[in-house]
Amino acid sequence: MKRKITLKQIARELDVSISTVSKALRNSSEISEDTREKVQAFAKLYNYRPNNIALSLKNRKTKTIGIIIPEIVHHFFSKVISGIELVANKKGYNVIVGLSNESFDKEVINMEMLANGSIDGFILSIAKETLLQQDYHHFNETISQGMPIVMFDRIVNDIKCDKVIVDDVKGAKKAVAKLIENGCKQIAIITTKDYVSVGRLRTQGYLEALEDHKIHPKASLILKVDDKLVSEDYLDVLENEIEQLFKQNKKLDGVFAVNELYAITAMKVARKFGKHIPNDVQVIGFTDGVLSKHATPSLTTVSQHGQKIGEKAAELLIHKLEHEEEEERFQTVIIETDLIERDSTK
Amino acid sequence: MKRKITLKQIARELDVSISTVSKALRNSSEISEDTREKVQAFAKLYNYRPNNIALSLKNRKTKTIGIIIPEIVHHFFSKVISGIELVANKKGYNVIVGLSNESFDKEVINMEMLANGSIDGFILSIAKETLLQQDYHHFNETISQGMPIVMFDRIVNDIKCDKVIVDDVKGAKKAVAKLIENGCKQIAIITTKDYVSVGRLRTQGYLEALEDHKIHPKASLILKVDDKLVSEDYLDVLENEIEQLFKQNKKLDGVFAVNELYAITAMKVARKFGKHIPNDVQVIGFTDGVLSKHATPSLTTVSQHGQKIGEKAAELLIHKLEHEEEEERFQTVIIETDLIERDSTK
DNA sequence: ATTCGTAGCGAAAACGTTTTCGTGTTAACA
DNA sequence: TGTTAACACGAAAACGTTTTCGCTACGAAT
Numbered sequence: 001m002k003r004k005i006t007l008k009q010i011a012r013e014l015d016v017s018i019s020t021v022s023k024a025l026r027n028s029s030e031i032s033e034d035t036r037e038k039v040q041a042f043a044k045l046y047n048y049r050p051n052n053i054a055l056s057l058k059n060r061k062t063k064t065i066g067i068i069i070p071e072i073v074h075h076f077f078s079k080v081i082s083g084i085e086l087v088a089n090k091k092g093y094n095v096i097v098g099l100s101n102e103s104f105d106k107e108v109i110n111m112e113m114l115a116n117g118s119i120d121g122f123i124l125s126i127a128k129e130t131l132l133q134q135d136y137h138h139f140n141e142t143i144s145q146g147m148p149i150v151m152f153d154r155i156v157n158d159i160k161c162d163k164v165i166v167d168d169v170k171g172a173k174k175a176v177a178k179l180i181e182n183g184c185k186q187i188a189i190i191t192t193k194d195y196v197s198v199g200r201l202r203t204q205g206y207l208e209a210l211e212d213h214k215i216h217p218k219a220s221l222i223l224k225v226d227d228k229l230v231s232e233d234y235l236d237v238l239e240n241e242i243e244q245l246f247k248q249n250k251k252l253d254g255v256f257a258v259n260e261l262y263a264i265t266a267m268k269v270a271r272k273f274g275k276h277i278p279n280d281v282q283v284i285g286f287t288d289g290v291l292s293k294h295a296t297p298s299l300t301t302v303s304q305h306g307q308k309i310g311e312k313a314a315e316l317l318i319h320k321l322e323h324e325e326e327e328e329r330f331q332t333v334i335i336e337t338d339l340i341e342r343d344s345t346k
Numbered sequence: 347m348k349r350k351i352t353l354k355q356i357a358r359e360l361d362v363s364i365s366t367v368s369k370a371l372r373n374s375s376e377i378s379e380d381t382r383e384k385v386q387a388f389a390k391l392y393n394y395r396p397n398n399i400a401l402s403l404k405n406r407k408t409k410t411i412g413i414i415i416p417e418i419v420h421h422f423f424s425k426v427i428s429g430i431e432l433v434a435n436k437k438g439y440n441v442i443v444g445l446s447n448e449s450f451d452k453e454v455i456n457m458e459m460l461a462n463g464s465i466d467g468f469i470l471s472i473a474k475e476t477l478l479q480q481d482y483h484h485f486n487e488t489i490s491q492g493m494p495i496v497m498f499d500r501i502v503n504d505i506k507c508d509k510v511i512v513d514d515v516k517g518a519k520k521a522v523a524k525l526i527e528n529g530c531k532q533i534a535i536i537t538t539k540d541y542v543s544v545g546r547l548r549t550q551g552y553l554e555a556l557e558d559h560k561i562h563p564k565a566s567l568i569l570k571v572d573d574k575l576v577s578e579d580y581l582d583v584l585e586n587e588i589e590q591l592f593k594q595n596k597k598l599d600g601v602f603a604v605n606e607l608y609a610i611t612a613m614k615v616a617r618k619f620g621k622h623i624p625n626d627v628q629v630i631g632f633t634d635g636v637l638s639k640h641a642t643p644s645l646t647t648v649s650q651h652g653q654k655i656g657e658k659a660a661e662l663l664i665h666k667l668e669h670e671e672e673e674e675r676f677q678t679v680i681i682e683t684d685l686i687e688r689d690s691t692k
Numbered sequence: 693a694t695t696c697g698t699a700g701c702g703a704a705a706a707c708g709t710t711t712t713c714g715t716g717t718t719a720a721c722a
Numbered sequence: 723t724g725t726t727a728a729c730a731c732g733a734a735a736a737c738g739t740t741t742t743c744g745c746t747a748c749g750a751a752t
Contacts, residue, residue, distance in 0.1 A: 004462070004491055006738060017702045022740060032700060047487075051463040053402045054738035057707045062399065064442070064464075072431070073424045075636075082419050085445050094459060096410070096442040099431050113440060116350070117397040117708085118410075141393075145350055264640055271642075290421075290635075294610055296617075296642055352708060363732045368710060378730060400708035403737045463738085696751075703744080714733080721726075 005046045014042060056117075065317060066119035067097045068110050070127050070154075075260075075289030076306045077125070080152065083310020084123055091318050093120075100127040108138045120321050121148040123313045126156065128227075132195050148320045150313045153304075154197060162316040163332040166304040168198050171337035172205025173212075175284040175302050176256050178339060180213050182282055182346045184254030188221040188245055190262040199224075202258045202286060220248050225262065238262070242269045255283045260291040263299055267344065283344040297343035309335050351392045360388060402463075411663060412465035413443045414456050416473050416500075421606075421635030422652045423471070426498065429656020430469055437664050439466075446473040454484045466667050467494040469659045472502065474573075478541050494666045496659045500543060508662040509678040512650040514544050517683030518551025519558075521630040521648050522602050524685060526559050528628055528692045530600030534567040534591055536608040545570075548604045548632060566594050571608065584608070588615045601629045606637040609645055613690065629690040643689035655681050 011018045016035065024031045024039035025048070031039075056062040065088050069077045081097065088095050096119060098110035107127045114122070122142065130136070131154065139159050143149055149161040179187050189206045192199030203222070210217050223245050225238060242265055246252055255270075257263035263285030270281045277283060277297055285292055288303035312333050357364045362381065370377045370385035371394070377385075402408040411434050415423045427443065434441050442465060444456035453473045460468070468488065476482070477500065485505050489495055495507040525533050535552045538545030549568070556563050569591050571584060588611055592598055601616075603609035609631030616627045623629060623643055631638055634649035658679050 002491065007740095008738075018739085019703075019741080020701060023701090026740085030700065035700080049458070049462045050740095051403075051738050053399060053408065053463040054707090055740085056399045057397075057403050057709095057737090058739050058741095060707065071428070072418075073421065073428050075419065078419045078424050081443075082417075082445065085418070085443070089444075089456075094442055094444070094464065096440055097427075097431070098435075098440070099428065110435075112395070116395045117399040118440065145348065261640070268642065290637055291640055294607070294637055295640070296614065353710095354708075364709085365711080365733075366731060369731090372710085376730065381730080396710095397708050400737090401710085403707090403739095404709050404711095406737065694752085697749090699746105699748090701745085703742105705742085706740090708737105710736090712733105712735085715731085716729105717731105718729085719727090722724090 004051070005043075005048050006051070007048075010039065010042055010046070010048065014039060061321075062118060062120050063092055064094045064096055064119045065314065066111075066114040066122045066124075067095055068100055068107060068114075068122060068124040069097070070100050070102045070125060072097065072099055075291075076153075076287050076304070079306030080125075080310035080313070083307040083312075084314040085310075086307075087311050087314040088318070093314075093318065100130075102128045104129040104133055104135065111138050111142060115142050115145070115147060119147075121150070121317045123150045123152065123310075123317055125152050126154040128154075128196060131156070131197065148317060150317045150320075152309050152313045156197075160328075160330055162313075162320065162330050164309050164313045164316065165332065165334055166198075166309065166337055167334050168201035169205040169208065171286065171302040171304065171339075172202040172256065172258075173209040174205075174337065174339050175286070175300075176206050176209035177212070178300075178341075178345065179254040179256060179282055179284060180209065180215070182254075184282055186218075186221065186249055186251045187215075187254035187256060188223065188249060188252055190223045190225065190242065190245070190255065190257040190266060192227050192258060193224050196227075199258055206256055218249075221245075221252075235265070238265055239269060242266055243272075246270065246273050253281055255281060256286075257283065258286045260285050260287050260289050260299070260301070263301070263344075264291055264295050267295065267297075267299070278344050278346050282346060284339075288340055292340075292342070295344075300342045300345040301340050303338045303340050305335055305338070350397070351389075351394050352397065353394075356385065356388055356392070356394065360384060407667075408464060408466050409438055410440045410442055410465045411660065412457075412460040412468045412470075413441055414446055414453060414460075414468060414470040415443070416446050416448045416471060418443065418445055421637075422499075422633050422650065425652030426471075426656035426659070429653040429658075430660040431656075432653075433657050433660040434664070439660075439664065446476075448474045450475040450479055450481065457484050457488060461488050461491070461493060465493075467496070467663045469496045469498065469656075469663055471498050472500040474500075474542060477502070477543065494663060496663045496666075498655050498659045502543075506674075506676055508659075508666065508676050510655050510659045510662065511678065511680055512544075512655065512683055513680050514547035515551040515554065517632065517648040517650065517685075518548040518602065518604075519555040520551075520683065520685050521632070521646075522552050522555035523558070524646075524687075524691065525600040525602060525628055525630060526555065526561070528600075530628055532564075532567065532595055532597045533561075533600035533602060534569065534595060534598055536569045536571065536588065536591070536601065536603040536612060538573055538604060539570050542573075545604055552602055564595075567591075567598075581611070584611055585615060588612055589618075592616065592619050599627055601627060602632075603629065604632045606631050606633050606635050606645070606647070609647070609690075610637055610641050613641065613643075613645070624690055624692050628692060630685075634686055638686075638688070641690075646688045646691040647686050649684045649686050651681055651684070 024036045100107035152164040194200045255266045275281045285301040288301045292299035292301040370382045446453035498510040540546045601612045621627045631647040634647045638645035638647040
């Protein structure tokens with residue numbers, strides 16, 4: 001077991017100083033060609049690589065990005081990571097991920113763990129619990145220590161950082177408009193409680209689309225699911241609530257769901273009630289993941305381009321890291337959604 | 347913007363030496379109660395946190411684990427990460443992830459990027475391209491530099507490291523035995539080319555199950571899909587091949603697929619041929635992900651417990667990191683699979 | 693012969709810690 | 723009074739780099 005070789009060891013072996021070795025390896029003109037070649041040959045032979053930690057300490061840059069997300073077993077989030085990793089890697093950065101599990105405490109702990117020098121900046125999406133408690137001191141403290149943050153998807157507006165979001169309102173509006181154009185008269189929305197910003201915004205889009213087409217919203221058509229519960233029978237509860245929705249609205253002929261799971265569950269329930277999709281009921285979901293693609297019938301969805309969101313977030317962060325001299329101004333980038341039409345709509 | 351405070355700054359402010367501050371904060375008995383309290387109060391006020399990078403350099407430990415996986419947008423892998431993160435975090439470790447995208451070069455580059463001091467050890471699953479080329483020098487080099495590796499799922503045997511695998515043979519065997527017990531006479535397997543070890547092993551399990559029940563394997567019932575192609579029409583190609591399978595075997599009444607996608611595609615094709623599931627054809631998949639759970643009908647699968655694999659891998663690695671004095675011996679832990687029965691079997 | 697410039701290299705500081713090994717002061721003891 | 727022990731603290735090294743500055747020696751210029 002040969003430990004990694006250091007400058008000091010090379011210096012000792014070749015009987016020169018550490019500075020000489022360092023300079024020789026970086027092709028400094030201070031060093032004679034003789035010495036340079038000698039050092040470089042030796043370094044190559046022993047496969048010398050500068051120690052990253054030492055470099056980080058010296059440069060006070062780690063070339064590492066910290067990602068904090070609520071969960072990783074989730075198509076959207078892993079797509080985002082994928083995008084971040086892509087551009088980060090291209091620019092010589094590593095990514096280190098922390099999971100909050102939707103918990104405020106874990107979010108705080110994770111951030112503290114990383115903020116002490118391990119990383120240069122954060123890319124994150126806020127935990128539900130944090131959104132609920134509306135306690136954002138950890139973000140503000142991190143920022144005030146000079147560590148930039150980029151938020152995506154689940155954001156809160158009055159924090160001084162760049163943000164990458166999807167136009168939830170517009171995306172939802174597009175989807176619901178599609179349903180209306182396809183002839184749906186009674187369109188339900190299955191959404192989350194309002195404290196989840198994306199749920200709230202998509203609901204808003206739903207309402208706006210109705211309004212645009214002079215349709216009066218009906219309270220019984222709006223189902224706000226409480227997704228705080230992560231219990232085992234969560235799925236049953238969900239299914240039950242959706243069944244109620246169908247029972248209360250016999251003439252339901254369109255469903256807009258704010259995520260994949262709600263959408264396919266709605267399809268399942270519809271089938272249970274003997275409705276054919278898309279002939280009797282048309283369904284559109286939000287977030288284009290594996291489920292939508294491979295469901296039967298395949299699901300028409302609003303794609304939010306998770307990969308692109310990740311790429312953009314990484315670009316914003318790295319730009320900020322490498323142009324600290326620029327005056328501070330923060331942008332909110334909106335990634336356009338696309339409606340991907342499949343077989344759950346006509 | 348107040349930069350993070352350091353020992354040196356505290357020392358200067360309180361007019362004591364750096365060592366005194368350090369000791370005071372670590373409650374050394376060398377320091378008088380007076381000074382200790384003074385220092386701790388000051389440190390708390392300014393929210394002092396030791397700089398991780400400096401600690402890493404000093405201790406030559408980063409308390410960080412490097413993960414290299416082929417892709418992250420994949421239920422199994424994200425489950426594994428989830429498990430790793432869980433136990434890593436509990437033990438004060440961070441995780442830093444690199445994606446190989448199934449490419450040999452990216453795998454090598456990623457490992458080199460992390461091996462220079464950024465992490466203490468690796469947990470990884472080998473890229474397909476690497477398995478194909480059978481070039482494992484980067485693993486061996488890393489190990490010979492004293493950096494432990496734990497491999498999971500896609501492993502290669504003759505590398506000196508701990509391994510966590512699923513009993514692919516046994517899992518497959520269980521599944522196929524189930525089909526046989528359920529009355530299937532003509533059982534097909536949809537698998538990958540043999541260089542992917544998990545595909546090979548699951549095929550082996552399939553054959554063993556048949557043999558156990560005195561059933562002669564038929565070549566036409568074995569479909570080895572080439573999943574090197576990641577093209578856009580990959581799905582179509584897959585579907586086509588499976589259609590051929592059904593056409594060539596009119597009396598096909600059972601399908602064992604080595605992953606979710608193959609399984610639900612098989613269900614799709616079966617439906618297309620007018621076969622009812624599970625009455626006419628029963629299907630079992632491998633890897634219990636979202637697709638299986640939410641497919642219609644829901645899919646009976648062999649669950650490989652990705653989370654548990656991750657947890658075990660992390661435990662092995664951390665143990666090795668924290669007990670370097672122990673004699674070197676490497677274990678291969680086998681995580682048992684479970685057959686999760688759902689609606690695609692009788 | 694003296695000054696100057698320059699090529700080639702080394703010493704040392706700095707990044708932020710921890711830890712070992714002094715060192716000075718005071719109190720206790722012979 | 724002189725010795726010792728305990729106490730409280732500081733200096734410095736070390737982790738592995740990069741970089742600034744200084745030094746030496748030698749050839750060229752005056």
